[in-house]
Amino acid sequence: MRIGVLGAGQLGRMLALAGYPLAKTFVFYDMSGSPSAGLGEVIIDREGQYQDDFLSRVDRVTYEFEHLPVEVAEKLAKEKPVHPCPRALQVCQNRELEKTLFGQLGIPTPAWKIADSAESLKAAAEELGCPVVAKSNTEGYDGKGQAVLRSPDDAEQAWADIGHPRLIVEKFVEFTREVSIIAVRAEDGDVAFYPMAENTHHEGILRYSIAPAPKLDKAVQESAERYIRALLNELDYVGVLTLELFETEDGLVANEMAPRVHNSGHWTIEGAVTSQFENHIRAVSGHHLGSVEARGLSCMINIIGEHGDIDRILELPYAKVHLYNKGERAGRKLGHVNILADSYEELVWRVRNCAQFLPGSPAFKSSLTPKG
Amino acid sequence: MRIGVLGAGQLGRMLALAGYPLAKTFVFYDMSGSPSAGLGEVIIDREGQYQDDFLSRVDRVTYEFEHLPVEVAEKLAKEKPVHPCPRALQVCQNRELEKTLFGQLGIPTPAWKIADSAESLKAAAEELGCPVVAKSNTEGYDGKGQAVLRSPDDAEQAWADIGHPRLIVEKFVEFTREVSIIAVRAEDGDVAFYPMAENTHHEGILRYSIAPAPKLDKAVQESAERYIRALLNELDYVGVLTLELFETEDGLVANEMAPRVHNSGHWTIEGAVTSQFENHIRAVSGHHLGSVEARGLSCMINIIGEHGDIDRILELPYAKVHLYNKGERAGRKLGHVNILADSYEELVWRVRNCAQFLPGSPAFKSSLTPKG
Incomplete structure (x- = not known):
């Protein structure tokens, strides 16, 4: 099966890496003129002239980037199955629509x-x-x-x-921490939920995701699952959906959703039985979903702006390096490292040990570290 | 870094899938005219005219297939680093040379x-x-x-x-079972050994590999490590080397070696912290080796000749599917499934459950199943 991906960045790259073993092939459709997926065929189309060409080469269409014209997705959806549906795009592009939908579905927001x-x-x-x-x-x-x-x-x-x-x-929400839930819905309506991640942002960019989120109340995971299930069903969604939330003393408050695989789910590559990327491809292709069970504990560290000392990180037996093969530039996501451990104590030690080789990384802070 | 791969089959494909996250790119050099890697650039060169073109596009050269003219590897090695060295190819192409080398290094043979x-x-x-x-x-x-x-x-x-x-x-060797050891040697001479696998062949083709091999005496693993270390050092080898052995009542007897990633190491994709493919790319690229520690228990089942009911296999939460996107043909390796488990008892049950959807598979027999 040939999968067409709207967008051609690192998320598309990781979708392809997960999809090849399922005998999928990939064509990327890039409107920015600077594709970085680095594998698969890329159609660069700044003027929107080659949509028919793109469509003729693919069986299903998905995206790795939600900031593309909804009309493009709608036009493509008339010819080939587009997952998730263009309406999901539309909602995510408009915070007012998104918050209104959250409210209608009983999902708390600020x-x-x-x-x-x-x-x-x-x-x-x-x-x-x-x-x-x-x-x-x-x-x-x-x-x-x-x-x-x-x-x-x-x-x-x-x-x-x-x-x-x-x-x-x-x-402004007084939150104890930022968390996210990633879920995937199959064509037949089957839904699976990954364990939630605890996320740390710095200057508006995700830096660390720990999963399963430490000390997470079972009831909190269940609330998040209820919220995202409501979204998935309302949108008749197929594929991976991400919901970013704040954990507060009064429960979860939704921040925003992303209609795609998400940075806070990169830990799933080694940290879950089936990665978010593979599950998205499975869903989009009409297959059964894979197990979302965690394999041990994980912390994803983003590599931002500069690569740091990757060779030293490759020496760490518990670090899995994922580079996007992009040039260095301030604030740019260049890759990530997944740290694996069997206990949170070990995880904290390992994350700190790794982060010292990433000069752009802020000090590691999480619910696992003393407040300061 | 641009890696040139001699050969363009499924092993090259899996090398590339493991190498992209380390920011490597791949050019395959195919002399057969029927490449199946399915990703990366492929230079088809039946007449041997385009070697300079190939060399101009790569920084390092390796292979996924040992049945290519040694002279080709030697010629390329004059221009660019070729790992492993052409002498390893030469030895593996000639059973007499191979057995003689085994004897010189004190590795028992029939x-x-x-x-x-x-x-x-x-x-x-x-x-x-x-x-x-x-x-x-x-x-x-x-x-x-x-x-x-x-x-x-x-x-x-x-x-x-x-x-x-x-x-x-x-x-003829009276063996209790067939086993293999996979090791990897870095440019700086560092060596790492995967836990040994127990292999089951049927009609000359590998069907099942269980790793770590059940009920394996520690001394047996150590003997195998001693043997393969002797080979690695003698050949000043860089990359993954595989040694197939018979386990007998009098200890291990070497069958043959393969100067590359090996079918009996496919379990490492999910079953080890670092796959054989990633470790080969790390070694060939001059990086430090990754951890070879097992993650739980694995059994690899080859998909031979026909695909069977892949959709049913995708429903099994413990099965990881790896397809090579090749057409069906009797005896052809089309893919493999890695089964994960926490106990051997569970593993046997899961392997049997999966194998029922692969009509070409012989009944699962191993040291874990009663003789019959």
């Missing part, structure tokens, strides 16, 4: 308002009570297009900084 | 003689004492070019059947 001017931003900040986070309603990802307002007086500056005509303003 | 006529074959059978196995001295693999002589009178027929001008005649 209190939020829409602002379409500096004045309405200020009013929203006043009504919600600061601090608030203002985010461009569309086109934002990896912490871009966001600002924190400590006081309503920050509104004018924030409005100018973000520079977007429509913002979503969210009340 | 008693053997050379025959270059039906008469000398008969004489060899008489001197060694039947049964004996006659094998073409060169060009034989996967059980091809072999005959068993139950009596010296079978010599004429065997000579005609094999049709090769020079045979090696080996005394």
Whole structure:
């Protein structure tokens, strides 16, 4: 089976690496002009002229990147099965739609308002009570297009900084930690949930994911599963879906969803029986889902901006290196390292030992480390 | 780093799948005209005209197939590092050279003689004492070019059947089981040994490999490590080397070696911290070796001739499917399934459950199953 992937970055690369052993082949459709998947055929189409060519070479279509025109996905879906459905794309591209859907499905979110001017931003900040986070309603990802307002007086500056005509303003959530759940739904409606991950961000970019999340209440995992199941079923979703959440003293609060394999699921490559990438390919291809059971404990460390001393990391017997073969650039995701262990104590020690060879990495902090 | 692979079959495919995450790229050099790697660039060169082109595109050269002219490897080695060294190829292509080297290094082999006529074959059978196995001295693999002589009178027929001008005649070994050891040697001389596998052949083709081999005496693993270490050091070998052995009541007896990743090591993809493929790429690229520690118990089942019911196998939560995307043909290796378990009892049950969906598979027999 020939899988067409919209987008051609590292997620597409890892989908292909997981899909070849299932006898899939891959064609990437890239609109950015800078594909980095590094394997499989790539059709570069900045002008949107080669969609028919792409379609003629694939049996199913999926994506690794949600910031592409919904119309493109819809047009393709008229000719070939596109998983997940274009509606999932649409929801993820628009925070207002997304938060509205969360609310309809009973998934808790921070209190939020829409602002379409500096004045309405200020009013929203006043009504919600600061601090608030203002985010461009569309086109934002990896912490871009966001600002924190400590006081309503920050509104004018924030409005100018973000520079977007429509913002979503969210009340700041007092969270104990950031977590995510990754689930996969098959064509026949079967659903599987990976154990949740605990995520640490730094400057808006994911740095560490520990899975299964330490000290996670069973009831919390179950709540997250209920929420993401509601989304999967509502969207008649096929493939991997990710839901990022805040864990608070009052339970989980949803942050956002991603209609694709996700950085906080990279630990599954060695840390689960079936990786998120393989399960996405299985779902998109119409196969049965694979086991999502964890194999020991994992921590994923992102390699950001510079590669550091990869040769030293290759000496660590518990480190699995995954490079994307991209050039160094500040803030760029260049690869990740999965650290394996049998106890959380061992995991912390190993993560710190590895992180010393990644100069861009912030000090490792998690629910496993003392607060400081 | 660009790795050039001589040969373009499923072993090359799996080398590439393991090498991409280490930021390697792959160019395959195929002399057969029917490459099946299915990813990476392939140079098809039946006439041997494009070696310079191949060399200009790679930094290091390795192989996935040992039946290629030694002169080709030697010529390439004048321009670029070729690992393992062409001498390893040469030894593996000539059973007489191989057995002689084993003898020099103190590695036990079956008693053997050379025959270059039906008469000398008969004489060899008489001197060694039947049964004996006659094998073409060169060009034989996967059980091809072999005959068993139950009596010296079978010599004429065997000579005609094999049709090769020079045979090696080996005394039949009374073995309790077939085993193999896979080791890897780095450029700096560091060596690592995988736990040994127990192998079951059927009609000359490997069908099942269980690893770590059940009920294996520690002393037996150590003997095998001593033998393969002697080979690695003698050949100043870089990369993965495989040694197939018979386990007998008097200890191990070497059968043959393969200068490459090996079918009896496919279990390492999920069954070891670092797969044989990744470790070969690490060694060939000049990196440190990865951990060869087992992750639980594994059994590899080859998919031979026909694919069977892959969709049913994908439903088994403990089965990892690896397809080579090749067409069906009697006796052809089309893929393999790695079965994972935490106990041998569970492993046997799971292997049998999986094998029922592979119609070409012989009944599972191993040291774990009652003799019958």
